[in-house]
Amino acid sequence: MCGIIGLLLADEEAWVNQLLFDGLTVLQHRGQDAAGMVTAERMRLHLRKDNGLVRDVFLQDHMMELRGNVGLGHVRYPTAGSSSCAEAQPLYTNYPHGICVAHNGNLTNTDTLYKEMTSKQRHVNTDSDSELLLNAFAEFLTKHETEMKENNHEVNDKVDAIFATCTDVMQQCKGGYATIYLINGVGLVGFRDPHGIRPLVFGCRSNDPADKGKTWTVEAMQDAGSKKLDYCMASESVAIDALGFQLVRDIMAGEAFFVDMKTGKCHVRTCVKDAAPAPCIFEYVYFARPDSIMDGVSVYESRLTMGEKLADKIRRTYPDTFDEIDVVIPIPDTARTCALQAAYCLNKPFREGFIKNRYIARTFIMPGQAKRRKSVRLKLNTIKPEFAGKNVLLVDDSIVRGTTANEIVQMAREAGARKVFFSSAAPPIRYPNIYGIDIPTRQELVAYNREEAQIATELGCDWVIYQDLKDLEDSISKSAPADRPLTQFDTSCFSGTYVTGEKIGDKYFRNLYDLRNDDAKQHREKNVSSETPSKKKPQQSNDGCESIPNGSK
Ligand SMILES: O=P(O)(O)OC[C@H]1O[C@H](OP(=O)(O)OP(=O)(O)O)[C@H](O)[C@@H]1O
Ligand SMILES: NC(=O)CC[C@H](N)C(=O)O
Numbered sequence: 001m002c003g004i005i006g007l008l009l010a011d012e013e014a015w016v017n018q019l020l021f022d023g024l025t026v027l028q029h030r031g032q033d034a035a036g037m038v039t040a041e042r043m044r045l046h047l048r049k050d051n052g053l054v055r056d057v058f059l060q061d062h063m064m065e066l067r068g069n070v071g072l073g074h075v076r077y078p079t080a081g082s083s084s085c086a087e088a089q090p091l092y093t094n095y096p097h098g099i100c101v102a103h104n105g106n107l108t109n110t111d112t113l114y115k116e117m118t119s120k121q122r123h124v125n126t127d128s129d130s131e132l133l134l135n136a137f138a139e140f141l142t143k144h145e146t147e148m149k150e151n152n153h154e155v156n157d158k159v160d161a162i163f164a165t166c167t168d169v170m171q172q173c174k175g176g177y178a179t180i181y182l183i184n185g186v187g188l189v190g191f192r193d194p195h196g197i198r199p200l201v202f203g204c205r206s207n208d209p210a211d212k213g214k215t216w217t218v219e220a221m222q223d224a225g226s227k228k229l230d231y232c233m234a235s236e237s238v239a240i241d242a243l244g245f246q247l248v249r250d251i252m253a254g255e256a257f258f259v260d261m262k263t264g265k266c267h268v269r270t271c272v273k274d275a276a277p278a279p280c281i282f283e284y285v286y287f288a289r290p291d292s293i294m295d296g297v298s299v300y301e302s303r304l305t306m307g308e309k310l311a312d313k314i315r316r317t318y319p320d321t322f323d324e325i326d327v328v329i330p331i332p333d334t335a336r337t338c339a340l341q342a343a344y345c346l347n348k349p350f351r352e353g354f355i356k357n358r359y360i361a362r363t364f365i366m367p368g369q370a371k372r373r374k375s376v377r378l379k380l381n382t383i384k385p386e387f388a389g390k391n392v393l394l395v396d397d398s399i400v401r402g403t404t405a406n407e408i409v410q411m412a413r414e415a416g417a418r419k420v421f422f423s424s425a426a427p428p429i430r431y432p433n434i435y436g437i438d439i440p441t442r443q444e445l446v447a448y449n450r451e452e453a454q455i456a457t458e459l460g461c462d463w464v465i466y467q468d469l470k471d472l473e474d475s476i477s478k479s480a481p482a483d484r485p486l487t488q489f490d491t492s493c494f495s496g497t498y499v500t501g502e503k504i505g506d507k508y509f510r511n512l513y514d515l516r517n518d519d520a521k522q523h524r525e526k527n528v529s530s531e532t533p534s535k536k537k538p539q540q541s542n543d544g545c546e547s548i549p550n551g552s553k
C-alpha cells in the first residue's frame, strides 16, 4: 500500500512543497520504505526521492529546491520490483510534456505491458509496475494529442485528450491502481481503476474570503471563478483534512479528475462503461487511518461494527467458556477501535495491556521476517498486572503471517496470563494479494492449510477465533451512504476471488512466489543496498534518485 498526494495552488508564486511534505507525513502509515516529491516551477520539474521516512528524505536543502505551485508526493511500500530508490516515486518520463506519476496499487499484466511499451520504443528502466503505468499513460496521451491536432472528431480538445487517455489506460492496465499524474505545463490527473480497488479522494479550498463556510461540490468547484481554488487529491481524506482543504468526495471507480493548470478549472468524467466498484476490504481492516472516510464510509465506524460482530461470534462460538474471560486487551495500534467495542459488547473490562513505542513504525509493512519479528518486541511491551493470573482475550485487526500474534501470546504468558484467547477482526488470510498489498505467497501465511485449532497451536494460545467474511463485509456496507451503497469488495486475500476477472492462473502465482517470497526479497535487497549510496549525500547520488536532469538534488 502506498500513499499518494497531488496538489495545485491557484497562486502561481506560491510553493506547494510544505503542503506536500505535511500531506505525506499524514499518509506515512501507508508506506515506510521510500518517499518522494516532484514540483513544477513554470516549465521546470524538481524531484527529490529516496529510501526512508518522509522526515528523513526531505531535508531543508531539498525543500529549498522543490519550488513551484504544483506537485506530487508518494510514500512507498513496494509490491513489485525492488526497494531500490530508483523505483521510489514519483517516476518521470520525458515525452510528451514531461510526465510524473505517483501510484498506489499493483498491476497484474506487467509482462504484456512491458512488451507493448518496448515495442513502441518507450524506454522502461526499472522492474516497477508503476513505470509501466506511466509509460502507458504517456503513450496514449501522445496518440490522442496527435489525433486532436489532426482534427479527429472524437477528441476535440485537450480535456477530451486527457480523458480518452485515462480510458485507454484503464482498458489496458489490469490490476488495482489509484494514480495521480503531473503533466508539465498541463495539470494534474487522478483516477482509480474500474473497480476502484485502491482509494483516492479530492478536495479544494478557496482563496476568496467570500467563500468562507461554503460547502464545495463538484458543480460548485466548476462554477468557481478561474484561478480561485487550490486543489488536492490524496489516498485518504485525513490528508485533505490536515492540510486545511475541504473533502469533496471520492474519485469513483473508473472515474478521472483533471485540474487544468492553465485555466485553474477542474473536470470530472467516468471513463469506462463497465465500472463495478469493489474497494479493497483490507483498507478498512488495517491500512487506512480510522479518521479517514473511504467511499463514503467512516473507517472508525466500520471498525466499531467489526468489534460488535466479533463479540457476537465469540458469544455464539464459546457460550460456556466466554464467561472465563477476565479482560479484553487490544494489540495496538490498529486493533484498538474494534477491541474497545468488542469489550463493550461482551460486557468485559477493556484494558491497555500492551504499550506501544511510538518511535517504531508498523511491522506488517516492514521488509523481511527477521526485522518484523524483532520489531514486535521493540514496539510492544506488557503492563504485567493486567495479565498476571488472568484469562485474557487479545484482539487484533488481522493475523497475516502470525508474527505479531506469536510474539504477543508469548509476552502475555511471560507476564503471567493464565489463559490466552486470540481473536481477529478479519477472517483468516489464506490467499495472496495482487492489488497492492504485499502478501505474495500463501506459504508464508499462518492460516495457510491450517484450521483454527492448528492455528491456535501454532500461535501458542488456548483458542483463536476469526471474524466471518460476511460479517466483515456487513460492518462496512452498514455505514455506506444510502445513495452510494457498497455491495462488493475486493476480498481476495480471504476468499481467493479476484475481482478484476482476468485469468490469473497458477503460472502467475508461481512467478509471484519466485519473485517476492521473503528469501527472494532478502537476497535482492542485499544486492540493492550494496549498490545504493548514502542518502545523506544527495549531491553525490548517481543511482537515479534524482533522475530529472537539472532537477532538485
Ligand atoms: O500477522 P502479522 O504478519 O504479524 O500481521 C498482522 C499484524 O500487523 C499489523 O500491525 P502493524 O504492527 O503493522 O501496525 P499497527 O501498529 O497499525 O497495528 C496488524 O495490525 C496486525 O497486528
Ligand atoms: N503498495 C503500493 O501501492 C506499491 C506501488 C507499486 N506497485 C510499487 O511497488 O511501487
Ligand SMILES: [Mg+2]
Pocket (backbone or CB within 6 Å): 331, 332, 333, 334, 335, 396, 397, 404
Ligand atoms: Mg497491528
